[in-house]
Amino acid sequence: MAQHILEASMLCKRYDGFNAVDKVSFAMREGEFLTLLGPSGSGKTTTLQMISGLASPTSGSILLDDEPLDPLPPHKRNIGVVFQNYALFPHMTVYKNVAFPLEARRVKSAEIKQRVKEVLEVVGLHDVDNRYPAQLSGGQQQRVALARAMVFRPRLLLMDEPLGALDKKLREQIQIELMRLHRERGISIVYVTHDQEEALVMSDRVAVFNKGRIEQLSTPQDIYENPGSLFIADFIGESNCIPVSVVGTDGSDCIVDGASRMRGRAPCALNDGDHAVLVVRPERIQVTTPGAGPSGANALSGHVKSMIYLGRSRKYVVVNSAGQELVALEQCIEGQKRPNFVEGSEVMAFWSNSESLVLPRR
Missing domain, CATH: 2.40.50.100 (RNA polymerase II/Efflux pump adaptor protein, barrel-sandwich hybrid domain)
Incomplete structure (x- = not known):
């Protein structure tokens, strides 16, 4: 069994002579909530895109359960992704949106029905399965996106600024839901945000990005109490x-x-x-x-x-x-x-x- 569920080694992404990600290395434990935190343009989202397969590394490697991800297209990586804009299908009901990844994998209809019911219960949306996205609040739409990413039981869940479009009160409610799901179901999550408070509240560990590199990777308390650089001291809190x-x-x-x-x-x-x-x-x-x-x-x-x-x-x-x-x-x-x-x-x-x-x- 792999010691770490996810490992990135000397990961680089270069665009027209500019290193968006520059020699990034980290390892993530099974069931961990790892946040990639940093200002805009620091490389955190590009790192997430390389893990998901939406971008290809210029150099370096990424392993999931000790197996290289680089040769695999996004749909074969067994990774769920939740975006900031939800990316729901407007012409599909909640049920059909959540069932879509299972249908694409040709799962039997009886199992699809059971899994969709189960995951909608988990995110508290079992009573709106016949509604369309336009009939839902922003928080409900975000939970549909989360359910869709979880329904095929991925090894890893990636979340890219998922709460950025929500108001403060709703954002805090969804934070509590995410922490509950993580705690109760042991989901391994890589979470991208520029919100320092969100990172400190939700994470097991935080990787602070700056100019394409990780300046510090540690627990929220350690990063706040013992910042490793002036940038981190100034950026965090x-x-x-x-x-x-x-x-x-x-x-x-x-x-x-x-x-x-x-x-x-x-x-x-x-x-x-x-x-x-x-x-x-x-x-x-x-x-x-x-x-x-x-x-x-x-x-x-x-x-x-x-x-x-x-x-x-x-x-x-x-x-x-x-x-x-x-x-x-x-x-x-x-x-x-x-x-x-x-x-x-x-x-x-x-x-x-x-x-x-x-x-x-x-």
């Missing part, structure tokens, strides 16, 4: 990125000079004098009165440039005398009294050394 210079080390801490003397964890080797960036997430920062922060913590003193009330949290923008800005996000916890600073208030923003990362500048 919100980060404060403070330009600094390295002035020394102290054990596992890197000592830097920027808005003030600060410390942080350095995931890669840095030398004295190197130009770097100290990265800290807004939710790790607390805002207090000047001089009231704990000794030894990283800190920036200045005034509140703006305060935005967000219901369960307050967002402060603190700026120092040199014009360096820092965004802090403080949770409003019931029963816990915190100072409520207004614009112009003199404050100190502080955070733990361990919450800071020191990364090389681009």
Whole structure:
């Protein structure tokens, strides 16, 4: 039995002298939810197209259950695909849309009927099997597309920005449905999105693409807490990125000079004098009165440039005398009294050394 269900090795796709995908390698476990995340043009969709057979690699290889996919046309790869635009047949009912892949494989009619009934139950559409796509909501159409991709029991399910056309509330509902299906049925899913929150919520692991390459492949928590590059720190969630210079080390801490003397964890080797960036997430920062922060913590003193009330949290923008800005996000916890600073208030923003990362500048 294959150790991995899917393996890509040194995968490249070249268009007119441009590498859309450049030496991409990864392996995917059976039953895993793997998300390919990145901005537009980063290579994630092209990678998905090469797995599905809709595009051919310029070089490199793709294995499914240790068997090469390259020689096989798309319809013989035993892979289901769900697109953003659903690609439903408008002249066919829900039942006929879902049955189509089985009919194309010449499955017996009795088995088609049983499988379609089963998969429509799974996606919660058993009561609309005689409707046409135009009679369905966007969320229902997306679930029909999902049922059609699942009905022939593929080894792998590929999903290309499947929720991009849905509104926020419906998108969150479908996310929950997808996670439930993945958990209960153990489906192996490769999911493409540019939505960082979607990737963090749904995935077992995330591959972050940038300029045709994978910059980091890890769990959502590890990517958020320990971004491997400045691009990832800036792309995933919100980060404060403070330009600094390295002035020394102290054990596992890197000592830097920027808005003030600060410390942080350095995931890669840095030398004295190197130009770097100290990265800290807004939710790790607390805002207090000047001089009231704990000794030894990283800190920036200045005034509140703006305060935005967000219901369960307050967002402060603190700026120092040199014009360096820092965004802090403080949770409003019931029963816990915190100072409520207004614009112009003199404050100190502080955070733990361990919450800071020191990364090389681009």
